[in-house]
Amino acid sequence: MVEWRQLKPLEWCKYVNKKVKVTAHEKHQFDGWVFTVDPVSASIVLVTFQEKGGTATVRVVTGHAVQEVEILQEGNEETARRLRDTFMPLGGQVLSL
Amino acid sequence: STTISSSTDTETDSVQIGEEQCARSMLRESFLRTLIAMTNKQVQFYMYERVKVNAVFGASDIDVLNFQVSDLQTPIGVQKEALLRCQDVILYSFDL
Incomplete structure (x- = not known):
């Protein structure tokens, strides 16, 4: 695999809304649904949803620590919506400078 | 040697650059929203050498260096305010 940090934004986009397993330094492994990849630091944002209470755990693996990313499962519209709802402001709040 | 690309090549390039910029801005906006969601939350940081520390996240600099x-x-007590170097961090985790 080409080094994770060297990928282009369009290549990172292919992982968004999919379930992946990330292998990081010191043999740590984490899995979750990809919300985004920071194009500056290559950090990957993983979300796991708890069945009870509808809470979500967010784990961010820093770009320099990522060794391998493997796709486990394709996402669908429902996954994309859940991920969006977790982070996007409710009621169309607009952020401005 | 000098290569002069044809006009169609240039158009294809600019379409690609446009798509790439669009993807980059979408990914970055989502990442900034992740940082906003993390503000004032209890966050667990996994550092190198299998060190785990907890802290309340305040802010990040624009390059995500600190x-x-x-x-x-920390194992030797609670530090009221601190800066963590992101290069020392493998993973950070929080609940929403």
């Missing part, structure tokens, strides 16, 4: 945190719980 995190400003409060109430950093």
Whole structure:
């Protein structure tokens, strides 16, 4: 695999809304649904949803620590919506400078 | 040697650059929203050498090189305010 940090934004986009397993330094492994990849630091944002209470755990693996990313499962519209709802402001709040 | 690309090549390039910029801005906006969601939350940081510390996330600099945190719980006590170098961090985790 080409080094994770060297990928282009369009290549990172292919992982968004999919379930992946990330292998990081010191043999740590984490899995979750990809919300985004920071194009500056290559950090990957993983979300796991708890069945009870509808809470979500967010784990961010820093770009320099990522060794391998493997796709486990394709996402669908429902996954994309859940991920969006977790982070996007409710009621169309607009952020401005 | 000098290569002069044809006009169609240039158009294809600019379409590609446009798509790439669009993807980059979408990814970055989502990442900034992740940082906003993390503000004032209890965050667990996994550092190298299998060190785990907890702190309340405050802010990040624009290049994501440093995190400003409060109430950093270290093995030798609680640090009221601290900066964590992101290069020392493998993973950070929080609940929403």
